[in-house]
Each structure stands twice: as C-alpha cells, then as structure tokens.
Amino acid sequence: MPEPLPPLREIIARYGIRARRQLGQHFLLDLNLCRRIVRAAGDLAGKTVVEIGPGPGGLTRALLETEAARVIAVERDPRCIDALSDLSRRYANRFDVVAGDALDFDISALAGTGRVAVVANLPYNVATPLLIGWLRNVDSISAMTLMFQKEVAERIVAAPGTGAYGRLTVVAQWLCEARRAFDVAPTAFVPPPRVTSTVVNLLPRGAPLAPADMACLEAVTAAAFGRRRKMLRSALASLVDDPEALLEQAGIAATARAETLPPEAFCALARGLARIRAPR
C-alpha cells in the first residue's frame, strides 16, 4: 500500500497557498464532496480528463481515484503547481500538469486521445469565457461537469420565458443537453465565496439542435438579449438594416421578445444573418 497522501490543509500550509481572489481561489478540502462531483461526471474509465484549476488538488485526487486513462490539470498559480508534486510522483504515468492560463489551453489539440471529459471547480472570473471556448470546440469533448456560481448555472440550464434565459442558455443548449446536478454551499469552500455554487452537467448533443453558424448565433443572441425587454424588430436593429425582413423569413413575429423564443428560433435568425453577411 502506498503512503496516504498528506491532508489538503497540510499541503496548503506547506506550499503557502494563501487564497488569491483575483485567481478565483476557493478550495474544496472535503474529499467526499470532491468524489461526489466526480461521480456526477459519470463513468470516466479509459477517458482523458481535463481539469481546470486543480489548486491544492482535492478534486484532482478524486479524479485520479477513478479509472480515467489520463488526467491533465491546467493551473496558472505556480504555488499550486508545486503543491501537486506529490500527485505527480504517485500518478506519474497518468497525470500531467500544464502550467499556464486555461484560456490559452487548446482542448482540440488533444484530439489524438479521443473526446475528452472536462471536470472542474471553475475559477468564477473566467468560467463563462472558458465555457464558450469549449462550446466552440465541442467536437473534442465527451462531457463537461463544471461548478459555476449558482446564478451562472441557472443561466445555462434556463427555460425560455424565465428571467435567467439568455445568450449563454441559447448557445449552451444549442450544442449540449444541460442539467443541474447539485448545489454546494459557500461553507464547503476555503475561503467561502459570497454565493452558492452549482455543479452542472453539459452533454454534447449528437448534432446541434438546428443548423447555425456559431458566430452568427452569438451575434443574434447578443443583439436580441442586449435589449431583452424590447420587441425583436427594435432589438435587432443594431444588427441588420431590415430586422423585420430577417424576422419574417425566420417565421418569427416582429413584436416577439427574445426571452420567449426557443433556441431553434435563434438558429433560424442566425441562418438569415449568415445569408445577409455572405458575399454576393
């Protein structure tokens, strides 16, 4: 039997990891909770798993306890990278630490390993841009199990007609089935954040809900939800010269409001926008 790993509190003290707010550092020290998050990710056997922001390595330990073929952890804090050295030694043949900014980490470059699973307690300040980046490369991903602040999680899983329904909902649900797994109270973290957190599962669909170009979909949702209380004929005026024609060819009432439309309707608008933007 290998020696038990030192408790996470000891790792944090040994490597002097005082939490830095600008790095979104709120650590999970309860290994049972880390295991629960990993269980929410389903069967990881034989998979390559990418973890963003391993910190002192609680969730990382739970991932390495599974039969994942490989765990790749991307971390930008050198103190945390040093703190992972025990794990690197113990799991030398299946654990890699990538030092750097996760926003620069190209998940599609791992394509040789098959689709990867992404599992992370995300740094909240970059959680949304990270998710958008993964959605752009969704063909490289088998599943994502991600902890967000609750308010962002609610936007991801929202239904049309609700206040949380917006740009992020449409783009995420266009490409993935999104499901809330469970909430985690602030007291579970060291130091505790101000808000509740939520673990979300995002399962890439076999095919997107409807055909659309992602850049055009992002453009129509930005314009439509940028003025969400307005009728679409007025909200889309910032985007195209003739919003009523765009809405009509998409089969959408000019007087409708963004939050009432299902994702497929935004895809129809994105296709119309693509036609307008296409060189003649």
Ligand code: SAM
């Ligand atoms: N996974 C650990 C846990 O659950 O205890 C730590 C999670 S903590 C919420 C976020 C982690 O992301 C921190 O370790 C932080 O240093 C790291 N981080 C913050 N911004 C990052 C970025 N842009 N790229 C990579 N890691 C980042």
